Amino acid sequence: MSDADGFGCEHRRPSKRRRDGPDHAILPVSREDVLMGHPDDPAASAAADEESASASSYLGVVAATSAASAAGGFSCGAHFFVRATDSRTVSMHAAWGDTVGAVLAHLADRGYGRDLRLVYAGRQLAPETALADLRLPPDSTLHLLSRLRSTPYPDAWQLASYIASTAAAAKSDPAHTSSAANINELVKEFILCAHRANMRQRHDRDSPFDAQPTGDHAAQYLEIFRQAGAPFALVRLYAANPSSASHHHAENAIKCFLTTDPSALPPDVLPVTAPVLLEFCRLLSFSVGKRDELYISSRSMLASVLCLPSGLPPSIKSPSKLIEQVLPFAEEIVGVVMDELASLDMTVSSKNLEDLSNFFKVLRQQALRWVPNGGPLPKNLYNSERGHNDTWVWKLHEMSMNLLNRVDECLKRLEMDLSLSSENRGVNVSQSRWVARSHMLVMLTQLDFISMIYEDLAHNLRLVLLAHRDPLNALVRCSKRNEHLHWLVKHKDLLCFESRRNLVLMMLPEGKDEYGELHEMLIDRQHLLDESFEYIIQARPSELRSGLFMEFKNEEATGPGVLREWFCMVCQALFSPQQVLFSPCPSDQQRFFLNGTSAVDPLHLKYFIFSGRIIGLALMHRVQVGITLDRTLFLHLAGRSIKLEDISTADPVMYASCKRILEMDAAVVDGLELTFSRDVHELGSRRTIELCSGGKDLHVNIRNREHYIDLLIKSTFVDSISVQLTHFVRGFSDILVDPELQKVFFEFLDLEDFDGMLGGSNSTINLEDWKLHTQYNGYKEKDRQIIWFWKAVESLSIEQQRQLLFFWTSVKYLPSDGFGGLASKLYIYKVSESADRLPSSHTCFYRLCLPAYPSLKVTRNQLQKITQEHVCDSANVKLKLGYASLFSTSRQQKLAWNQPETGVLAADK
Structure with missing residues (x-):
């Protein structure tokens, strides 16, 4: 049967199978490469050129000896057989004028791959040679083989090719099913070979002694595994007959890449499996469908690996290309999740939720790499009316908007439940019920990540949250620690105090229930502060985050009650004016700010670390100690600037003076003869600090008085305590689960919130x-x-x-x-x-x-x-x-x- 291009081919199986195929024969790949192209390897090209030259010289001799009859001896066209890499024999018909390259291209179009060569009589045939010049006898057999390569990993090629050929043989001939029984072990051996290659790199003479194995060699091994056609062969074998033993052998072999067991898939190999996993996902979705369990597992593993720090394929430098290849799988999982949300109970499986989060994370990271200046993109770049509906930019936006609309519908249903369940707008609704709906927050979190890219998505997300404040607060109040809700700081105005409090408490550790893992302290009451300081300052942060167990010397009482009393006593002692670490506000003796003259104590910086740790531990153990922080210190911790109105409690005299300066006439301001400097009294001496360069000679007038006041506040409440503040923040951050979240912790709160959490209520007891x-x-x-x-x-x-x-x-x-x-x-x-x-x-x-x-x-x-x-x-x-x-x-x-x-x-x- 002839094709339109002049070729005809049919498959036949010889009565007696030949076993002269080389070990390096590879299985054809039926589709385009997924993650990485096949860049021309200079060494491989040189080897191929040398082989082509040798074959050309041989064919030239043949052509020379029979030049006279070359034109007329084969008028009926060429008929020959090609022994393919899958052990099948292909019968081919072609015109004598066709070239070897045309034959290879025809075979490639039929799914045998493009990186192959034809061999006849032990010689490689040059692609440009015409069939007539070969002088092939009738019904000759040509061998389709993999191209010989110049590679530093010949063992990897041999083993990968053997895996591919073994799977292909088992697929083509049921009599060879038994040969696939050990294919699982072959794949495991290939993975371990990749790991051993990394380990050899680690122990090279030029490598540092303590260098960790990297995935450089493993990535090359897995690329060889993919190029050799092993994934294609395994998927074909898996899809052939679901009830056959070969099906289960192929399934087990593919699952070697779907495990997190470090003994089967070493940690240095796992992050570089993304190209192979993506190949498996593509092939499985085409061959067995998107509901197949092995495909679903492969897709889930792909999402997990891509989220690893080094899980992105090194050969793909274009974020756009990676997004285009990952986006179809993300669209699938979003569709599954949306179907689950449409159900009566709106339940989403934890695995689907994890996969959605992982895919969104990868898409966001790559999109932000692609977006100029980190985004957001203007709407005209993804407007379907402008013809952009076939780009990944439009598809990602459309997918995100559809998910947001579905979440909006779910929040409406939850709000109806609230109104029906309680007159108190959800206060008395069962907490377990809202915990079961926590996946709504996960999806809102992922949508917030994507909203960094699209200007209208962020606006629509805000509108959804604003329209459903009650269910949002109910969800946040019942949220758990494994949810990353730090983005809600942008919407803190929509959250009630209980929600904000729960969000910051999730940033603190829970501690341990087992006494054996707690940080133990035995305190003498007569040396309360000194001994407490030694116990806390010498402990590692991880020990303190595990929790505290303390006793007073010569006392039998233990437990939370003793710990609560200790917190109150230590804080009262620590914030005492005699310690010169903190200064009380004149109008509120329970409210403190950092003392700029604390350097009189040589240990003052360590005591500020101790203070930060004590405050963090008191919050962690939910103990109200009757101490509150001044607004200036609170704003410091939240990373906010300090304005004139913020100093009214800490220094009412300075506040009143600055207010008067702002209200004075120009002549009065000039008459004060103020300069951009201030005097500081320390240890009985006075020194002058310039508020800016040349401040002593720069006079304050009506035009620069606001700038003068800003610099005066900065010098007094920021610069003078910067060292002390750094150590206090360090101590507080030691207690947080993630020290990087220190500013976020305070940004979530208002000063009144923090007063209630740390100081407690000063109102009359009800x-x-x-x-x-x-x-x-x-x-x-x-x-x-x-x-x-x-x-x-x-x-x-x-x-x-x-x-x-x-x-x-x-x-x-x-x-x-x-x-x-x-x-x-x-x-x-x-x-x-x-x-x-x-x-x-x-x-x-x-x-x-x-x-x-x-x-x-x-x-x-x-x-x-x-x-x-x-x-x-x-x-x-x-x-x-x-x-x-x-x-x-x-x-x-x-x-x-x-x-x-x-x-x-x-x-x-």
Whole structure:
């Protein structure tokens, strides 16, 4: 049967199979190369030219000896056989004027690859030679072989070609199915050979002793594996007969590239498997369809590998080309996810969600490489009306917009659920229900990444979030740590305090529950600050992030209650003015900023690291310590600039002076004779600091006074404490899961948010809220002892109520949301003790042990005794701090404690 181009071919299988094919015969590749082209190898080209010259000389001799009959002896056309690389024999018909190159091109069009050669009588035939010049006898057999290469990896070529030919033989002849039984082991051996090549590179004489193996050689090995046609042969074998043994052998061989087991796929080889995986994905999707499990696994593995730091193919330097090849697979997974979102429960499988995230990450990275100046792109570049609907730029935009529209529909459904479920707009909706919807946040996150590229996508995303604030907040409040939601800082105005708080708490470690992995401390109360400093400053950040376990010396109490008390005591001591590390604001003695004169203490920089760590640990353990930071320090931590209004609390005198300067007439400003400098008093001496170069000689006038005030604020609240601030930030960042997120942590919060998280609530304790969050054991709510108890509490002063709460729970400052923000409810336990016994507490469990007092008067007297500061804030741990022992009144009266000016509570010697 002849083709239009003059060639005809048919396949036949000889009755007796020949076994003279060379070991390096390769399987044809039926489609264009996927990740990498076949660049001309100079060495290979030279070898081929040499072979062609040799063959040409041989053919020239043949032509010379029979020149007279060359034209007329073969008038009926050429008929010959070609022994192909898949062990099949092809019967071909051609015109005598056709060349060897035309025959090769015809075979390539039939799926036998383009990097091949024809051999006859042991000689390679030159592509430009006409068939008539070959003087082929009738029914001659030519051999189709791989092109001989000059390569530094001959073993790789031989093994890859053997894998391809073995798979091809098993596909072509069922009698050779048994030969495919070990193809899985052959592929494993090939992968290990690639790994060993990397290891040899590591141990080269010129390599550093501690150099890690790279994927350079492995990448070459896998490219050889692909060029040799092994992926094509394995996929053909897999698709041939799903019920055959060969099908399972091919499946196991392909799965060698789909494992994360380092013993089967070494870590240095895994990142360079992307070209092979992409080839598998292409071939499998064409041959077995997109619902095949092996194809789905291959697509998922491709997404994972491309996201690795070195997972991108080194031969592709054009981001556009890579996007074009990856985008079809991303469109598939987006379609699957959108179908899942359209279901009644809107559930998306975790694997599909992971694949979507991985593909979006790769697309975003490559698109940002392609976009000028990092984007976004103007809309006219992806407007379908302008004929751009066949480009990847348009396709990626269209895919993202479709996904955003589907997410918008889902958020509408969630908002309807909120309105039907609760009058409080979702406050009481089951948390587990919203956790199950957390995949919405993952998709919003991926869409935000892509919105960096398209100017209208970012706008539409903002509109969707604005339209669905309630479900957005419900999702964020219930989100978990494995979700990367830092992008929401751009939309913090849409988030409630609980959502913002949850976002920043996810940046802090959870700590360990096992005591063996906690950082243990044994603290002497009389040396509280010094010993705490040594324990914290000498610990590695990873140890602190695991959590803390501490005891006070000569005390039996342990647990969270002791830890809460320690935090409060250390912070009170650390922020004391006697430590000269921090200065209190004149109008708020619990609000502090960095002290620019802290250098009087030679250890002050280490203490600032210690301070940052303590603040981070207190937030990590959810302990409110009654300390807050001034706005100037908070803005520093958030990376924001400080304006005049921001210094009003830290330095009201300077604030008032600057305000007056801005309001003065020109003559008055000139009369002040101010210059761009300021005087600083340190250790009894005075020195002048210029606010700018030549500031001493630059006078302040009505034209430059605003600039003067800006420089004055910068010098006072930024430059003077820059070193201290750097060390404080370093200490705080040590506690974060990712130290790079320090600024993001504070950007998410307003100062009032941070006040509530660190300082707690300074407002009056709500007695009704206290009762609502208290449960009873041995008592009932209507028992007279409980009624007397709450009446006695109501009669206490605000400070006494705080002392009682601290005695009961080691919580002196409630969270901003009151008792509902505590880790558990409070408990009152009935104990069988005489009326002269004081209450005791288990602070770890928020448990107060209350004897059955006979009257309101006795109850009030006993509570007043335990609310004395020397009882609540002392080392009387057998009376409090989570250890159930009772002390008599006479014993307590013998305890004498003093309160040093530093705020550290210590026992008299």
